[in-house]
Amino acid sequence: MGLLNDLKDKVLIADGAMGTILYSEGQNTCPEEYNLTHPEKIEKIHRSYIESGADIIQTNTYGANYEKLKVFGLEHEVKHIHTAAVEIARKAAGENTYILGTVGGFRTNKKEDYSLESILYHSDIQIDALVSNGVDAILFETYYDFDELIAIVKHTKKHYDIPVIAQLTAPNTKSLYNGYLINEALKKLVEAGADVVGLNCHHGPHHMKEAFKHIELPEGAFLSCYPNSSMLDFEDNEFHYSENASYFGDIADMLVQEGIRLVGGCCGTTPDHIRQIYNHVHGKKPVTNKKVIPYEEIRSASQKKATSLKDLVLESKTVIVELDTPKHLETEKFFKGVDALTKRNVDAVTIADNSLAQARISNIVAAGMIKEKYDIRVLAHIACRDRNLIGLQSDLMGLSLLGVTDILAITGDPSKIGHFPGATSVYDVNSKGLTQVIKQFNNGMNMNGESLKVKTDFTVAGALNSNARRLDAVVKQLHKKKEAGMDYFITQPVFDASRVKEIYDATRELDMPVFIGVMPITSYNNAAFIHNEIPGIKLSEELLNAFYEVRDDREATKALTFKYCEALIDEVYKYFNGLYIITPFLKYDLSIHLVDYAKSIEESLNSKGEII
Template identity: 30%
Template sequence: MKIHEYLQDKKIICDGAFGTYFSALFDDEILPEQANIQHPELVKKIHSSYLDAGAVLVRTNTFASNKESLQCDEKGLAENIRAAWKHATEAARESKRISGEDCFLAGDIGPIPGSHGISEEETYLEYKLICDTFLEEGAQILIFETFTDMDRILPVIKEIKKEREVFIIVQFCVNQNGYSNAGISAGRLIQDAGKVSEIDALGFNCGVGPGHMFSIIDAVDWPEGKYVTALPNAGYPKLIKNRMIFRDNAEYFTLKMNEISLKGVDFLGGCCGTNPDYIRRMKEMIDIHQREKKLSIQGIEERTQQSVKDNSFWKDKKPGEKLIAVEISPPPGANDEKVMEAVFQLKEGIADVVTFPDSPSGRTRADSVLMSMKAAKETGLCVMPHICCRDKNAIGMRSQLLGAYINGIRNMLVITGDPVPTLIRQEVKSVFNFDSVGLMKMLDELNQEEFAKDPVVFGGALNHNRPNLNVEVGRVKKKMQQGAEFFLTQPIFTQEEAEKLRIVKEETGARILCGIMPLVSYRNALFIKNEMTGINVTEEVLAHFSPDMTREEGENAGIEIAKKVMGYTDDFVDGYYFSIPFNRVSLLNRIF
């Protein structure tokens, strides 16, 4: 029987945890997935125990079957997956022969560790290899579980659905407050997954116990046309003798799973800490014929049609007028006198927004959000802090965004952030829970929920000097999909760079503010050329300066180059982003 047919009038009882149950049975310090090759009888025994307990769907022992976890090559990975499928198949065949009941097998796929540190193409190819191996073995169901978002798995899901008729389940992992480690809420995860036609079933596993799982399930608006899954942990473990131990609470777990079932959930099972006894009790208590009409989901489009305030820094601009952003570097110490002098000089000037970088080049400066707040309070200027992903985890990032919003910040530039300088990496560590796209996703979600009545306007960085410009075009499009409304570029100095920017504009239609850096001296130009990554000061540009120039002559040379660049880009950019060395904002009056 096909799984769709079974689900017409029955719920599916899934198996429970493999990893924690394996560790309880087998006191050997090996990865459970390694047992597919080293201890096949034990793997088969665990599957049989769950089937005997009443599980209708069994997941293969492959959650961590990936090259990083297994420390193997592609051949070794495929061999491990085939062995796992063989053991599950044999256990299911034996169980069906004895009981005569239907049994479904699902190829289990977990997150690839460190996948955000390798290219999207490499990640895609590994997920594709995993899926193809399962499908070659005859799998008709694939379950992607314990994911924090869909970014890295969606391309392969769409691809395999083109090739085969396969039932796809996607399960997310969230905490007690209903947020994944990527900072995305349970509701948003389900919203986004619900719009993907290739996904057949969706829900949650791991992360929380059954009580919190019930609250999360109850709070989410579930999409029509999708099956719903719930596989919580037994509860929360304690660390005993360096091992994570779950207490036996099968009775409570079963009671809560029955309540979850009454919410219209179609797949019910267990994750960490559960064992065959949990599944046996669920099978005995839950009426698998219970059905309840699922709620329709309220899409993002509906939610964003509310009456909202226009916070964009270009709101008062006439069509065709150039937007002007001016960067002021926060002080490296506690004295902000010169910084605030520069800010006050802009008060009656042409700047539409004043931006404050977030410890650029990985070197400590005063907090960009706090500097923005002070500047806005004392001058009334429109401000925009840069928010980078380098220094805070998902908890810290969300906390900062909430704090900034409470204090009136409504424009932000979201960036990944420069790496920490090599010399201090032994003492200072980067965090990078996610990159700028992931942070944009978090901010977009806050706009849909916490900030819905008065959303934040945010943009991103554009690197026109990337070796493969097509990659940058793709990044810009991805950022726009996550809600980025404008892009600030690195400083441009040549017509060749300007033409690259023109291509990005034509390919994406993005609102672009071209980076302009009026160099002020030979020494300044030489420093930027050799010390600042991503900024291309050519020999031709450097030739405009000489060591014996006066201050005025140096500034005039920089202004001349800046005006040329503005001429190269005037017909297609939406504005200019001025980053003026040493905060010499008075130069703006000589440029315009």
């Protein structure tokens, strides 16, 4: 009859986990290698599932792609492992059991680790080996990234005449990691050509049941579900799942009532779990209509959205000043600086996030105190170095509560360049990944796709490397940052006025606001340090020599600093609305002088933006 014909009027039972059994028996290497080294063991596991009532088994190929096999030095055995897997499954199955050729996903939350082109290339090797050896259908399982799964489904349906089962892995019962509602994502998979769509892994049976309450019966396709046996637990330094086969069977019955036609097991499941599914659902007729519970709506923030820095800089000259928190607990000078900037009507004070991997007072705590005591906007830098995805999201929620909605998303300097040997860098995501998280917050969902109940109002700035040798390469990165959702850019400090025009010419195609960084130099030693020890920044010989000539004269040094900074500001205001003044060593008097100068220039501009 064929798998799809059987699913029209039957509920079919699939097998459970392969790795769970192998690990329980002491296997501690690549499970897929067992197709070559211990085929009899794999066949025995297949037979145990069939004897427990499974109508369908899957090949032992979930992790048999090039990248995962490379960890074990088996990357050149992809075809052999798949060929052996199908042969073993066929030997176990006989004539009355369907064989699914299993292909697992590549991506997790770091999408940039694998391009879709690379994924399609390596997955096609697997698919071709499985189809050539006669599987009844292809099962794509445990796909965290929707874009990856939909691309591989389209590719497979275009090149192979075989049924496709496409299963996503969702972090919660309503949406995917990218915020897509599961119901809508499954519809798109059907449109892409999938014959069976559903979920597997991450959740135990209860949460899978809750997820399918919101999922419609697809038109022209069927639903599948492979739950884990339970939530993962950690005890005695080991991860394990609950032994709950009877409960698993009870929930399987409820899954069928939610429209599931193909039900099996994922992590932690054993032949006992599949036997319980068989006892509860074998012979049951599939559901042909159901009542779907609609998803709750996410409301927008009740307060009126404040004008963002992006809005300001699009309309007029805008000045922001960086004032970093201290490396110690004496904060009087820092808050005096904030007070002085507030009185000068600076558009925002920006606070770095442990720049150069050096520990400072939390910029989020400082932002909260500034919001409470001063009437000035805060632009908070958020670095990916020091927080995992949990911490990043926690801090974003906190910033939203504080009313700090302007964010500079940066990857962050590696911890090894700082003063704390042995400190580690996290980098769960980079600046683009963090931006995508923030934009998902603006849609009312966290990284897991769970509802925040309220949408945030963040705007996101990105860093622009103004001192790179090749600005064309920088612009390519800026395009990617723009695609990730960044709203405007802020440059590193610029020390050469001619560079301002170069940045303008290179970035005008982006049609994005840019703040140009200007940083006062405090002494010749400071200039020499910047030139020789900060990677990527070189001062001109002319500027270095000028500071050398006045190295012993404090007032002359200050006058020189103002002279070159004012020349830079003149040039910035010819081409850009955004000025970013970086305060060195909490010497906010230098920044105040430049703010006053910028304000005077702004007042002297005519309506065409030309200096009078």
